Structures are given as C-alpha cells and as structure tokens.
Amino acid sequence: MIFSSSIFLLVFLPFVLIIYYTLYSQRLAQNIFLFLVSLLFYAWGEPWFVLIMLLSILVNYAIGLNIDLHRNNQVISKILLTITVLYNLSIIFLYKYLAFTITNINTLFSLTLPVPDIVLPIGISFFTFQAISYVIDVYRGQGEVQKNPLNVGLYIALFPQLIAGPIVRYETIANQINHRKENIADFSEGCVRFIIGLSKKVLLSNNFAIVADKAFSLPNDQLSTAFAWLGAISYSFQILFDFSGYSDMAIGLGKMFGFHFDENFNYPYISASISEFWRRWHISLGSWFRDYVYFPLGGSRVDSKWKLIRNLFIVWVLTGVWHGANWTFIAWGFLYFLLITIEKLTRFERTSGLRIVRHIYTLFFVCLGWVLFRSIDLSQACTYLGSMFGIGGRYTDSLARFYFLDNLIFIIFAVICSMPLLPYMKKRFHYHDLKISYILTPIFYIVLFFVSLTYIIKGAYNPFIYFNF
Known part of the structure; x- marks a missing residue:
C-alpha cells in the first residue's frame, strides 16, 4: 500500500x-x-x-x-x-x-x-x-x-x-x-504537511517521471543532446519530489498520531557544494552513516589525510551499496566520494567566490550523478552521458521541444518549489497576520488535496522510486 x-x-x-x-x-x-x-x-x-x-x-x-x-x-x-x-x-x-x-x-x-x-x-x-x-x-x-x-x-x-x-x-x-501528546495544532500541521507531500508526489514527480522514462528508454541513436538533458533534469525533479514528498507525508502522518520525526530534506537543490547538498538531501540516511559509521571510524578528526580519505571511501561506498545491488549505485557512491574528498582536502566551502558559480557546479554534478542512479547498467549510463555531451547524436529535435513545452508549467513550479521562496515570503510579509489568510489557507489546501486525489482516481502514472530501497 x-x-x-x-x-x-x-x-x-x-x-x-x-x-x-x-x-x-x-x-x-x-x-x-x-x-x-x-x-x-x-x-x-x-x-x-x-x-x-x-x-x-x-x-x-x-x-x-x-x-x-x-x-x-x-x-x-x-x-x-x-x-x-x-x-x-x-x-x-x-x-x-x-x-x-x-x-x-x-x-x-x-x-x-x-x-x-x-x-x-x-x-x-x-x-x-x-x-x-x-x-x-x-x-x-x-x-x-x-x-x-x-x-x-x-x-x-x-x-x-x-x-x-x-x-x-x-x-x-x-x-x-x-x-x-496529541493535540489539534500538531494534527492540523500534520494534515497540511501530508497534503504538501501528496501534491509533490502526484502533481510534480509523477509528471516528470513520464519525461524521464521516455528519455531513458530511447535508443542512443534517437536521443538528442537537448532531450538527454531534459530527461536528466526531469529525473532530478522526479526523485526530489518523489522522495521529499513521501518524507513530507510521513512526517505529516506522524504528527497526526503525536509523533515528531526529524526533517529529511531541506531544499537540497539550492546547495553551493556537494557537501552542502548531502547535508540537505536524505538527512536521516546521511546522519545515520555519520553517527554509526563515519564518527566511530574517527570522522574528519584523524591524524592523517589518508585516514580521512579511507573514512570517506567507506561511507560513500556503503551509501551507494545501500541504495541497490547494481554497479551503477556503487559508481554513484564513488562519484560522491571523489567530489566530497576533493572538497574537504581543498576546503572548498571556505573558498571565496561567487555562490552562483559553486551552485552551478553542484547542480551539474548532482544531475550527472542522477544519470548513474537512474540507468539500468553502466553501459546505458555511459551512452546516456555521451548523448548529454553531444556524442553520436543530434543536438536537438522535435521530441525535446514537444516535451519541454508540454511540461513547461511543471518545470516552472518545480523550480519554485525547489527554493525556500514560500517560507521567505511568509516571514517577510507576515502573511499569517492577515485575517484573510485564515480563510484562504484552508481553501488552498483543500483544493490542492482534491486536485491530487483526482489525479490518483483517474489512474494517472504513479510510480514510486524508493520502494526499491
């Protein structure tokens, strides 16, 4: 279920x-x-x-x-x-x-x-x-x-x-x-959190899944560079809203029964380093490996860089293996081991420079990593990555334009929902001080719930990624 x-x-x-x-x-x-x-x-x-x-x-x-x-x-x-x-x-x-x-x-x-x-x-x-x-x-x-x-x-x-x-x-x-201790406030917050997670999953993740599945199912000679990038970006949004949506629903359900679970996602796509990304993505898994594997090994407080590299290697290979029995997951974990090791050895997060440049670097490698994660095997991952960089295919085609324009509204909402804009606006403009918010807010969430429910009842595409893990 x-x-x-x-x-x-x-x-x-x-x-x-x-x-x-x-x-x-x-x-x-x-x-x-x-x-x-x-x-x-x-x-x-x-x-x-x-x-x-x-x-x-x-x-x-x-x-x-x-x-x-x-x-x-x-x-x-x-x-x-x-x-x-x-x-x-x-x-x-x-x-x-x-x-x-x-x-x-x-x-x-x-x-x-x-x-x-x-x-x-x-x-x-x-x-x-x-x-x-x-x-x-x-x-x-x-x-x-x-x-x-x-x-x-x-x-x-x-x-x-x-x-x-x-x-x-x-x-x-x-x-x-x-x-x-169960109370009305927690129950109400739980309902809202559940509806937010449900809408992420049903309205955003499921629609991006259609684009990603299409791109990753095409033979290499039919996959243009533009559509390869669109497929990779779509999968990046699909897995974010799939998993963070499920976590939102889980946290919301917990509150309905009086339980308080820790947060699992904190807008990971605004990160300006790979290390920051993993402090914001799947926080519960990262903290589990940190406290039960990384720290017992000595963490970063070791007497040599080689021990630090060893500790990082063990954690990230285990992270890749945890996700599945496939060399693609091991390669995915090894990619993050390399990137985070370089960042720690060079103290990348302490370097000065434009945050936007570091942000682009982070999203670039995260997107490439999701290609490894999504691919059936290493062969498909290599050919797909080759298509992304223009090897052996066209640069664009009508399929890429069609899927881009057909999903443009979802892309816009996905970008907005990937950033903490709504929390900022609520804090900046004191939205809850307005009396009209007590009327509009419940109506908004009720409408959001019934729109999501409509998609479910009519049998819209509804895969779920993390059931496999």
Missing part, C-alpha cells in the same frame, strides 16, 4: 484515525492498534514479508534486553552488539545482494553457480537500519531499553515511516512511544 493511492486515502487512513482517537487516553490500546494496522499496511502487497519484519523485531528486542542486562560487562555487550549488526546486515545481504554477488562471481571466475530469484521485501533497508539504531542506542545509553516487545515493534513497524523513511533514530522517538 502506498500513500498516494485511493485505498490509503479514502479507506485505510480515515479508518485508522477514527479508531485511534476513539481510544484516546488509552495509550496501550493505541499502541497495540497502531502496531497491528502497521502490520496490515506492510502486508497489503506481500503478506509473507511481515514474518521477516516480525523476526527482526523479536531478535533485536531480545539482544537489546541482553545488552542492557550485561551493561557492566563491556566484552559481552560488544559481542552482542556485533551479533545484532551482523544479523541485520545478513538479512539485507540475503534479500538484496546475494543474487548480485553470485552473478558477479560467475562472471569473474567463469562459473555457472545458480542465481536465486529472490523477491526484495519492500523497505527492508529502512526498517533494518532502524532496528540497528535501536540496539546501538541502547548500547550507548542514548535510549532506554524497551521491556515490552510491543514498543520495539511499534518503533520499527510504524507505518508512516515504514516503507521509505525517514530513517527514524531510536533516541529521537524513544520517549514518544509511551509519552507523546
């Missing part, structure tokens, strides 16, 4: 909200209900995958208890921590990387080992990383151990962030599991 579906919007969410608030002031009953409907939400497409998540919950719950029990014995605690990390990563490896690994072994050594056809459980990387976060935070004393397995299950399986994040750190939500 996805948020941008009629079954979720018209049946699942209203039902869950009504029952949840019928149980108001009965926290245990609310938590049990949320856990059960979260399992139903996850099981909607592939019921058997729920068993994998339940097993993950029970194993991490048990290890968390034992780490807390042996807190004064560092040797046992570290052994238990190692076991839980290996267990969780082995689940990801089995379902996500085993077939990829065997395929490459066969190619490298000319073998014919059988390649298993394994279906990837939706969102496995997200809920597994949250499970790891629970045990590590208990080990570090940054969150109280849960004696009730229901609470661990609710943290890992809570449906707003289950499928595609944001990756909620246990220390962020530990106290909220039993002590959150």
